[in-house]
Amino acid sequence: MDFALSDEQRMVLGTVRQFVQKELLPLEAEIQRAELEGRQFPDRTTIRQLQATARKAGLWGLLTPEEYGGANLGFLMTALITMETARALVPFIYGGGADNILYQCTPVLRERYLLPTIEGERQSCFALTEPDTGSDATNIKMPAVRDGTDWVLNGEKVFITNGCEADFAIVFAVTDRNKGYKGGVTAFLVDRAMGWTSRRIETMGSWGPAELHFENVRVPAENVLGEVGNGFQQAMAWIGQGRLLIPARAVGQAQRLVEMGREYARQRIAFGHPIADYQAIQWMLADSAVEI
Ligand SMILES: Cc1cc2nc3c(=O)[nH]c(=O)nc-3n(C[C@H](O)[C@H](O)[C@H](O)COP(=O)(O)OP(=O)(O)OC[C@H]3O[C@@H](n4cnc5c(N)ncnc54)[C@H](O)[C@@H]3O)c2cc1C
Structure with a gap:
């Protein structure tokens, strides 16, 4: 088997290397200073400026289908780019992407969540983990109870990356306790404006996980992502992507x-x-x- 990179892969990585050297490496010292001073850097504005610069070099929507304006480079190329980018110790993600499961949105939800996320106008977070349930995600407890045309969510999610920055969360909650993860978990798109709150969890590193609190948060039934009861499969599909790209970052x-x-x-x-x-x-x- 030939593991050598193709000419095209080498060319793309050359572009990434230039971007990393010119735009990301110079930020490292400021990131360390900010961490010592308890400031958050790079902030969302800086990230968006960097994403715009990367976009000019063609680094945009790495896994996003062409019909949504993405480059659709596939997992291998995206993992190679992630490795190269991670050589700068800067928490940066290229723009033009959205959570893979958001492509299951209905046409109405696509306009409200998927497209603005791809454009960077909205920011999502993925809320699965609970205080008593991490690796064993089959065991999540947060209930979602149907009330008229709404679902009502109560409970807490923890260690949610971007939980303080996101303006909507993809929340996994139990809609049928008897079925459990086999058909009893549902994914909801929940705007911060619907009533959840967040609090930062201090950790080493700059990815900023947070606790999310839900107290009688009413979510319209149309905000179910995909099918009721299909949430566990969706959560695993989302995590599957991370299993490739998080280690790629660690290697870089x-x-x-x-x-x-x-x-x-x-x-x-x-x-x-x-x-x-x-x-x-x-x-x-x-x-x-x-x-x-
Ligand atoms: C920086 C950061 C960002 C995160 N971002 C998100 C996010 O965006 N969204 C989200 O939903 N969650 C997020 N998480 C949560 C993450 O998914 C959980 O931390 C992870 O699932 C592990 O759960 P836990 O921490 O509760 O550990 P536990 O599940 O309690 O595990 C504790 C230890 O036991 C080990 N262990 C568990 N089960 C077994 C077993 N069967 N055999 C052997 N060893 C075992 C584990 O490897 C671990 O070392 C994040 C966590 C961190 C640290």
């Missing part, structure tokens, strides 16, 4: 860190030699490279 970051170590070892002199000349240092760098 790790490669950059090993490179930084290698450069430092070359220029740092101790006992009359660059420390890269010492075998103990070489082993550590070699072990790290092999582990990646």
